[in-house]
Amino acid sequence: MLGIIEALINGVLMGSIYGLTAVGLTLIFGVMKVINFAHGSILMVGMFSAYWFVKLTGLNPYLAIPVVVPFLFYFGYFMQSWIIRPIFEAEKDVREPITVIIVTTGIWYVLDNLSLLFFGAEYRVVKTSVTGKIFEFYDMYFLLPKIIGAGITILCAIYLYWFLKHSKMGKAIRATSLDREAASLMGIKQSKIYNIAFGMGCACCGMAACVLIPFYYVYPTVGVPFDIKAFIIVVLGGLGSIPGAIIGGIIVGIIENVGAQFMASTWTELLLYGVFLFVLLVKPSGLFGMKQDF
Amino acid sequence: MKQLLNQKPIILLISALLLGALFILPLIVTSPSLMQIIILIVLYAYFTSTWNFVGGFAGVLPLGHSAFIGIGAYTSTVLFQTFGISPWFGMIVGGLLASLVGVIIGLPTLKLRGAYFALATIAVGEGMRVLFENVKQVGPFKINGPSGISLPLMESSFWTFQFGSKATYYYIILIMLLVVLLLTYFMMNSKVGYYLAAGGEEPEAAEALGIKVSRYKLIAMAISCFLAALGGTFYAQLMLYFYPKSIMGLDLSFEIAFIALIGGRGTILGPVLGALLLRPVSELTRIYLGASLPGLHLVIFGLILIVVMRYYPKGLVEPIKKLIDRFIHKPARGKADDPSNPSARQE
Amino acid sequence: MALLEVKNVTKRFSGLIAVNDVSMSVEEGQIVGVIGPNGAGKTTLFNCIAGALPPSSGSILFDGQEVAGKKPYQICQAGVTRTFQVVKPFATKTVLYNTVVGAFATTQHLHEAETKAIEVLKFLDLYNKRDVVSQSLTLPERKKLELARALATEPKLLLLDEVMAGLRPQEVTEMLPIIRKINETGVTIVIVEHIMQAIMNLSEKIYVISFGKKIAEGDPHDVVSDEEVIKAYLGDEYVATQH
Numbered sequence: 001m002l003g004i005i006e007a008l009i010n011g012v013l014m015g016s017i018y019g020l021t022a023v024g025l026t027l028i029f030g031v032m033k034v035i036n037f038a039h040g041s042i043l044m045v046g047m048f049s050a051y052w053f054v055k056l057t058g059l060n061p062y063l064a065i066p067v068v069v070p071f072l073f074y075f076g077y078f079m080q081s082w083i084i085r086p087i088f089e090a091e092k093d094v095r096e097p098i099t100v101i102i103v104t105t106g107i108w109y110v111l112d113n114l115s116l117l118f119f120g121a122e123y124r125v126v127k128t129s130v131t132g133k134i135f136e137f138y139d140m141y142f143l144l145p146k147i148i149g150a151g152i153t154i155l156c157a158i159y160l161y162w163f164l165k166h167s168k169m170g171k172a173i174r175a176t177s178l179d180r181e182a183a184s185l186m187g188i189k190q191s192k193i194y195n196i197a198f199g200m201g202c203a204c205c206g207m208a209a210c211v212l213i214p215f216y217y218v219y220p221t222v223g224v225p226f227d228i229k230a231f232i233i234v235v236l237g238g239l240g241s242i243p244g245a246i247i248g249g250i251i252v253g254i255i256e257n258v259g260a261q262f263m264a265s266t267w268t269e270l271l272l273y274g275v276f277l278f279v280l281l282v283k284p285s286g287l288f289g290m291k292q293d294f
Numbered sequence: 295m296k297q298l299l300n301q302k303p304i305i306l307l308i309s310a311l312l313l314g315a316l317f318i319l320p321l322i323v324t325s326p327s328l329m330q331i332i333i334l335i336v337l338y339a340y341f342t343s344t345w346n347f348v349g350g351f352a353g354v355l356p357l358g359h360s361a362f363i364g365i366g367a368y369t370s371t372v373l374f375q376t377f378g379i380s381p382w383f384g385m386i387v388g389g390l391l392a393s394l395v396g397v398i399i400g401l402p403t404l405k406l407r408g409a410y411f412a413l414a415t416i417a418v419g420e421g422m423r424v425l426f427e428n429v430k431q432v433g434p435f436k437i438n439g440p441s442g443i444s445l446p447l448m449e450s451s452f453w454t455f456q457f458g459s460k461a462t463y464y465y466i467i468l469i470m471l472l473v474v475l476l477l478t479y480f481m482m483n484s485k486v487g488y489y490l491a492a493g494g495e496e497p498e499a500a501e502a503l504g505i506k507v508s509r510y511k512l513i514a515m516a517i518s519c520f521l522a523a524l525g526g527t528f529y530a531q532l533m534l535y536f537y538p539k540s541i542m543g544l545d546l547s548f549e550i551a552f553i554a555l556i557g558g559r560g561t562i563l564g565p566v567l568g569a570l571l572l573r574p575v576s577e578l579t580r581i582y583l584g585a586s587l588p589g590l591h592l593v594i595f596g597l598i599l600i601v602v603m604r605y606y607p608k609g610l611v612e613p614i615k616k617l618i619d620r621f622i623h624k625p626a627r628g629k630a631d632d633p634s635n636p637s638a639r640q641e
Numbered sequence: 642m643a644l645l646e647v648k649n650v651t652k653r654f655s656g657l658i659a660v661n662d663v664s665m666s667v668e669e670g671q672i673v674g675v676i677g678p679n680g681a682g683k684t685t686l687f688n689c690i691a692g693a694l695p696p697s698s699g700s701i702l703f704d705g706q707e708v709a710g711k712k713p714y715q716i717c718q719a720g721v722t723r724t725f726q727v728v729k730p731f732a733t734k735t736v737l738y739n740t741v742v743g744a745f746a747t748t749q750h751l752h753e754a755e756t757k758a759i760e761v762l763k764f765l766d767l768y769n770k771r772d773v774v775s776q777s778l779t780l781p782e783r784k785k786l787e788l789a790r791a792l793a794t795e796p797k798l799l800l801l802d803e804v805m806a807g808l809r810p811q812e813v814t815e816m817l818p819i820i821r822k823i824n825e826t827g828v829t830i831v832i833v834e835h836i837m838q839a840i841m842n843l844s845e846k847i848y849v850i851s852f853g854k855k856i857a858e859g860d861p862h863d864v865v866s867d868e869e870v871i872k873a874y875l876g877d878e879y880v881a882t883q884h
């Protein structure tokens with residue numbers, strides 16, 4: 001019984017981190033109606049950045065946040081403005097921007113394999129001041145960095161939610177997600193909104209990367225499982241919904257961790273796909289899906 | 295058919311010559327390994343052409359096409375191994391099974407925004423791979439989990455779908471490709487083709503014109519999955535060994551989508567052109583640089599894709615066709631280029 | 642019996658009643674106008690009739706058959722085709738292709754559909770644009786294409802949603818005889834339009850809608866002199882231009 005509660009809590013902890021990457025994905029989708037298939041690769045870029053930061057400076061891993069998060073923000077900002085924007089604009093009258101979607105998969109391929117070329121296929125771990133630290137609670141054991149990571153993640157999501165609701169830029173972003181022309185009415189260039197939304201989506205990956213680094217391996221295709229989980233999460237939670245992404249993330253984390261008590265991990269993976277398809281079949285708008293033009 | 299032959303004589307002549315060249319190719323190419331590369335080009339053109347029915351015409355992006363290829367490969371192989379049923383029959387069974395699965399997935403997702411369909415197909419593709427990796431045996435059928443199936447080497451015969459000479463495989467897949475291209479042509483010039491294109495571009499307007507959009511998309515899905523599975527059986531018989539990652543993975547699904555987009559989705563020759571361009575790139579970099587620079591061919595793939603989408607978002611068929619048009623018209627008109635030439639309506 | 646019988650149709654969006662208990666009746670062969678200020682609910686009424694939105698309540702009889710809540714393609718197949726105020730061409734396809742899609746409603750064969758489409762394009766004076774990709778058409782041309790596609794389905798009832806909006810006066814004058822000619826081939830027409838001149842000129846009967854409610858109906862000339870209509874919609878401006 002205790003084992004299950006422990007797994008449940010671990011699921012919530014890990015799930016909130018999945019949730020944060022999914023928040024980035026859902027934010028980009030909400031504004032541009034584009035699924036960023038390179039999202040996992042962006043996370044990989046963030047994890048390698050954080051890895052090298054810690055490895056080279058030997059500093060506390062959480063000090064990487066003020067470096068890696070802005071770096072990924074601009075990485076996303078310029079990726080959108082240099083690579084995606086021209087393609088997006090050529091297709092902006094089209095209801096389904098398929099070309100843009102496929103270009104993000106192209107970016108995925110380039111990033112993952114460049115990192116394979118540079119860093120090789122091996123799994124890397126970096127020993128930090130919190131690595132391996134255990135937090136004990138009623139005979140249950142949790143990794144301290146997981147707890148810290150989940151805490152930071154939740155704070156981050158709350159901040160983002162607040163930012164979108166109350167700041168001027170946030171309002172402009174939300175208006176654009178409802179109506180592509182809206183931004184120009186508010187006196188902000190639409191392409192700038194897209195750049196910023198993309199940048200923020202990638203910054204979420206940067207944050208997730210920094211909190212993962214103390215307890216997770218880095219390797220060139222580390223993004224792929226995160227990517228696929230993020231896809232499942234956004235559909236679970238409802239494409240475009242931020243609370244949905246966090247809660248979807250937690251659900252996925254729980255399925256994975258609690259499932260692992262009863263079956264091999266390859267079966268929990270299958271279970272996730274099953275849940276995903278089930279949601280698509282019965283409630284395609286997801287748990288928190290906004291009414292939208294499917 | 296009338297329309298097909300109703301082209302300029304010079305184009306008909308060139309097409310006939312090309313076709314003839316394709317059929318005598320095995321007489322010229324004697325190296326089996328080169329033949330293998332050529333067969334794979336044709337096979338990938340075939341895969342991509344089957345993808346085209348949905349990805350090219352229905353306005354959605356399937357990213358799990360390898361699932362159906364895998365269904366084809368596994369079905370015909372286990373039927374042959376367990377009951378000795380000829381892969382030719384197994385091929386049809388696999389096709390029907392793939393069709394069924396495709397329709398079941400398409401039913402809920404083809405009504406939604408394209409993003410959902412893309413995600414759902416990824417999930418199905420990957421889900422199927424994980425499922426096959428987890429399962430060693432289904433009833434009497436051995437599928438061996440992640441280690442896959444290797445077919446026992448049989449006497450070369452039509453019944454066993456195994457042949458001593460690569461040329462036979464080449465002719466089989468070439469004919470399969472030509473049939474699919476012809477099918478594509480007929481579909482594009484039929485009510486189904488027009489309705490699919492309309493529903494893909496503006497579903498609301500299409501419905502207002504009397505089109506049950508989801509029905510036509512489902513028809514396309516059924517055809518596409520059926521044909522993809524046939525290709526899967528061919529792959530199994532050609533390689534005689536396959537495992538879930540080789541035949542149902544994301545990589546294969548993505549490569550097919552990449553070929554389609556680079557060549558030109560929604561066109562007849564796009565998949566062929568895409569395969570002609572990408573397969574050699576991938577084979578050559580793998581052969582010459584694979585050991586020293588792993589993953590380089592995928593970097594090149596990605597870069598080609600990004601650059602082509604940037605400058606030719608409709609794929610390379612369009613500019614290449616223009617180039618050929620110009621080449622053909624040049625001697626006749628005696629003018630270098632004539633942009634005013636009102637080229638043919640619908641391909 | 643009327644060809645189209647709309648009875649007490651109401652359409653609610655969360656919190657907003659866009660169409661409020663509207664009834665109307667259209668006889669076979671008529672041209673009926675629907676007018677009302679922006680946001681009055683005219684397009685929403687069309688959406689309900691054409692099946693794009695299910696009405697919240699009420700009944701819609703076409704040819705004696707209940708069509709309320711049916712899908713757009715079913716209603717089109719029954720003989721009602723609508724155009725969109727915000728045009729929705731198949732953007733990457735040519736004018737001819739767009740029209741052929743419409744023409745396939747009555748045939749299985751491409752050559753028959755093409756013959757029909759070409760006939761319609763000639764009729765609407767779009768024939769020489771047949772090979773132009775619809776993306777690159779001007780707005781008036783797109784509006785005409787919208788009409789061409791709809792006409793190619795050979796509807797019994799045509800719902801025209803502001804097909805003349807955005808056209809120059811000269812172009813409007815060209816359009817009027819076309820619409821009348823369509824009507825003369827036996828197509829019943831319900832037309833939503835802002836341009837009074839057009840509506841007055843074409844319609845045998847007018848419905849006026851304001852804030853989702855029908856506030857007047859009848860002969861065009863009687864309706865425009867109705868006090869309430871002038872107040873609600875036409876305003877002083879119209880009264881002024883009358884003299």
Ligand SMILES: Nc1ncnc2c1ncn2[C@@H]1O[C@H](COP(=O)(O)OP(=O)(O)O)[C@@H](O)[C@H]1O
Pocket residue numbers: 654655657659677678679680681682683684685686
């Ligand atoms: N799909 C919808 N969801 C919510 N409100 C809508 C929708 N369609 C129209 N409305 C609202 O219904 C009202 C009537 O709109 P509409 O029928 O387009 O008016 P008209 O065509 O007469 O200009 C408007 O207030 C509009 O905002």
Ligand SMILES: [Mg+2]
Pocket residue numbers: 683684685726
């Ligand atoms: Mg309107």
